[in-house]
Ligand SMILES: Nc1ncnc2c1ncn2[C@@H]1O[C@H](COP(=O)(O)OP(=O)(O)OP(=O)(O)O)[C@@H](O)[C@H]1O
């Protein structure tokens with residue numbers, strides 16, 4: 045039985061929990077802030093002379109919001125790619141979209157630092173190129189199999205890794221800041237990154253709402269989709285572009301964060317089923333909370349060290365991925 | 375209604391359907407028969423625009439289908455493939471509801487009319503009490519009926535069916551074919567189907583097209599087509615044509631053993 049009412053409850057609960065977690069995360073850190081203080085500081089606005097105004101408005105709140113926005117975006121991106129490729133292994137990291145975007149961003153950070161305003165565009169371009177290569181390598185008449193995704197992802201990742209390595213050697217003097225960025229750290233990103241991406245993210249999310257029906261149609265298989273009057277190729281291209289867009293803005297803001305796009309949609313599917321009407325909002329909420337936990341854990345568990353969320357995600361995500369392989373979830 | 379003219383279709387470099395033509399009138403049931411690999415599914419796929427063709431044309435009510443939009447075609451024509459796969463956790467009712475998709479505008483929701491079409495489709499396929507069951511929990515035959523229900527919900531003028539009776543036991547085969555006949559008689563639905571059972575083709579069709587090696591071998595009424603020579607030529611089997619008391623359709627009785 046498929047319980048739509050139950051799925052709805054789970055999604056609403058997850059959103060509520062995410063908001064609560066966000067408030068709690070704002071309070072955590074070297075200076076502990078109580079929930080009433082957090083709420084009153086936020087309500088009083090950023091120009092208020094409160095004790096915590098600066099720390100909340102300039103540091104914690106932007107960082108928490110960034111984690112939520114980026115986690116949600118990467119998770120949606122993964123869910124969309126999985127619909128497009130008809131495969132639960134498709135994820136912006138494994139397919140190389142992330143590293144394609146990263147290579148292009150590094151090209152700017154290292155080689156042309158004066159062009160910083162072009163970073164989102166560069167990330168998007170790099171992601172699109174990587175996705176195009178993956179399709180060219182992996183697409184067969186019969187669709188995409190897990191093996192071909194992994195193999196072409198390996199190829200694209202290796203290629204981008206090469207480019208990244210090459211750039212790092214050429215511009216080794218500028219490397220340290222780039223490395224922190226590449227590791228997927230949300231530290232010291234603050235309002236600048238938030239302002240850079242939030243509009244794009246919201247546009248991407250709105251477009252994803254329109255993508256839900258298309259994603260559901262494509263899940264029925266090429267023949268049925270054609271039968272229902274849809275151009276399968278057009279849906280694939282549109283959804284891929286949207287997925288790359290969401291992954292790219294995340295890379296542009298905080299660098300490479302792996303596994304969110306793989307694990308979150310998988311967990312969402314377990315909880316609310318594979319109907320994108322439920323699965324996509326669920327992925328969004330879970331992506332937000334997962335990255336928030338990774339980032340908050342990274343900066344509090346090992347304080348004063350600030351472990352990049354990307355590294356924490358890799359540490360948790362790798363084993364989860366292996367677990368999925370063992371369970372033959374693909 | 376539907377006219378296929380000199381169709382040639384290739385997979386990669388190899389041409390598998392050659393210069394194939396046939397026509398089906400509004401309200402007719404036409405069956406395509408022929409040995410495995412003769413190109414039957416390929417022809418249906420080309421009509422349903424799931425397979426590109428090299429030369430020839432397909433006309434729907436006199437209009438070249440290449441000039442119709444995909445959505446327009448989806449409102450008039452529907453094909454049920456030989457093999458279908460769906461996400462395993464989709465419920466029967468949700469699957470059938472997708473049949474209404476071509477009739478809906480962007481973002482339009484299902485209304486009461488759609489609901490009643492869906493219920494009607496479920497009823498016709500005896501799936502009303504399986505509504506909420508996930509597809510994966512159905513037997514092969516029930517799943518087949520769910521796909522048929524989805525096609526019905528689409529309310530096409532022309533229904534293309536590729537071996538609609540595979541996976542079904544004889545009683546359900548009979549039910550599906552009776553349903554096809556009923557839809558044809560009550561709603562004037564035009565049907566083009568691929569069948570392997572020659573007797574079923576004979577008793578349920580107005581016209582039969584025989585395909586061998588991608589070439590049209592014969593076309594005509596069951597009485598014209600179902601002959602001992604045809605069986606001999608196409609299937610290399612000895613057969614005898616018999617008639618039963620309850621309808622006029624010829625029955626094929628294969629003679630044991632002799633394969634020449
Ligand atoms: N995707 C494909 N790629 C290459 N060749 C194909 C493909 N699909 C079918 N063929 C070939 O085209 C020919 C016709 O196949 P088709 O599926 O149309 O036969 P059929 O008459 O429907 O057979 P069956 O009764 O077994 O369903 C066969 O020789 C088959 O091997």
Ligand SMILES: [Mg+2]
Nearest residue numbers: 414415416456
């Ligand atoms: Mg076939």
